[in-house]
Amino acid sequence: MHISDGILAGSACVAGYVAAGGLVAAGLRGASQADSARTGILTAAFFLAGLVRFPLPGTSVHLLLASLNGIALGSLCFPSIFLALLLQALLLGHGGISTLGVNMLIMSVPAYLSGVIFHKGLKRGVSGWPFFFMTLTGVLVLGARLLTVALFEAGLVNFKLSWPSAAVWGGAMAGIIFLVFRFGKKADSVHIWGFSAGALSVFFSAVLFYLVLSFAPLAAHAAREGFVELARFAFVFHVPVILVEGIVVALLVRYLDTVTPELLRLQKPAVALVVMAFSLLLLMPFSVKAHAVGADAYVEEGQIIVEVWTDGGDVPSSGRVIVLGPEGEEVARGEIKAGKWTFRPDSAKSFRFIVDIGHGHGKTFSLHPDELHKLNKALASQGPAKQEEARTSPAGNDMASQERGAAKHESPRPGPSSAETLTRALLGLLVIGMVCAFLMLRNLRREVDELKKRLDKDA
């Protein structure tokens, strides 16, 4: 999850360094010389602990353990992570020198936040289960959505989960894992907060990585779409890492809390929160642009021409259009070339167009009644012979006819209506709720039995 040299534009690199400088200064503020020595040695230890490879079925991963840094060092984690990344860039060639500031923000801000969450949670004596459940749900929902979008755009599957469907699937998975953890084995609050801190740290780092590649200014040669895809794949591949990191941090924190609890109490007061907010804001204004998609269809010489553009005035180089009939049946589909796509219909109907130019940008619209009227007139003036000729002529309508042929083999996929989606989401939540209620009742029953036994013994 490190951004290499040469991806970001100079302005983003400078902004990253300025923001990182602010955070490092905030981290070092109030630290004594003895703190520097201790932090330096612990930085080396964290650097090495991060190189330990943890096995996964079929492969192995090295963990980031930045959250542990945040938990143990608090705001001193900013200089610590800055130096660790500098050494990684110089000794191992991971990351970059020009992008060091941005990489440091990606890693250290979530680490610091996860440290704050861990300490606040433990201090207030909250059990942490709701937080655990929310963390898991967030990871799995985003993972499920991005995985299916990535596979869909790679052409490996012919569907992608909508956000509500991803919420149902992710929520259901999180519910099952939650129940296994909650009732399978007794885990204490240090475990739970440790898991949440570890998983959230990597999760937010992956999200920040994605946001930086999506919105920060890139070098002139770097194609935004390619790097957004890269970030999406990186996120999907990190989902197992997030879960393993959560488990390992939970176990490590439990171990450290038992053996040297003072190691987890080194952190300085939260002086860095305000600086951190400003630092992140510094990265934002460069290129936060909405990519609203504009699209329209008009009739010309018996053909419907679909034109697509973005609000910045750019014309998308690729994308696709699906044409649906009045009953929602697919009539044709095609690829957008240089912002345009032409389609010659057999008859005039109130067509609906679904435009998708990738990365979640799209628009659905219907043919304007005036244009429908024009189409009616144009088709009538052509007469049945001409229409037949147009249908059979390879030059006239080859694209649309080929695509219609292809469409026969593919099921039409107009998205589910909002009522349908809501029903599915509610159904999923109901199932999770019922399973939760069943297991909670079972647990309650067990506890009542134990209490009864103890009372009998006392009696």
Add this chain to the structure above:
Amino acid sequence: MHDHIGLHHGPEHEVAIDRIDPRFRIVSIFIWVGTAAWLNNFYALSAALLCCILPAAFSGPGLKRVLERTGYLTLAVMPAWLLLPLMGGGIEVAAAGPFKLHASGLLAASLLQLKASTILIAVLGHQGRTPWNRWVWAAHKLLVPARLLALLTFTLRYLPLLSEESKRTYTAAVARGFHARANLKGYRGLAALAGAGLVRSYYRSERVGRALSARGYQGRFFLLRDTRAGAAEAFFLLSSGGAAVAIIVLIYWII
């Protein structure tokens, strides 16, 4: 690891670039990092890479080490090589089944590799065999906060030491029958190993911190050898900056 961070090199191992004041070398590194980050032209970046690789190969780490590091770097840039050519638009260079290689993606990946390599090799070339304490002193003179440098010094000092210690601990665990598996038990064992390393480092850091305080350590850096800027430094900085400017001029006024 000692070799990587230059702890074992004394004055007898010095190469030509080590005689240049490290402050000037840091400024020169920034010039080359900035130039490489800013350039977006294939020919200009190739020229910049050549400018950096020649001094790195002959004066500093040697060609073998430069190639080795570039190899590591290529591994890090590999996802871009694998994904960008498949995703870019424009002219298709080759196709195999559903996969199509696009020229624009290949160019983007190669520019990325060139930029990253130039920056890494520029750093390696300027590094020479200078020990870290001289770099820290130079950075301190260039107004980098002393606390941050102290932190860096301790990290560099203890990195090889802790690395060897953790290897010994792992070997001992394996000798006792430990085998890392992809299950909760395996993770618990590895977490305990990492935790033991952290605990040991923590106690060591406490001892070191107390010993430093007892000796009156105030975070200042001193050098035993005399370092003065002279004509050689001025010539070095002018030639380094001049080469960078020449590359930029080459792009904007000639090509």
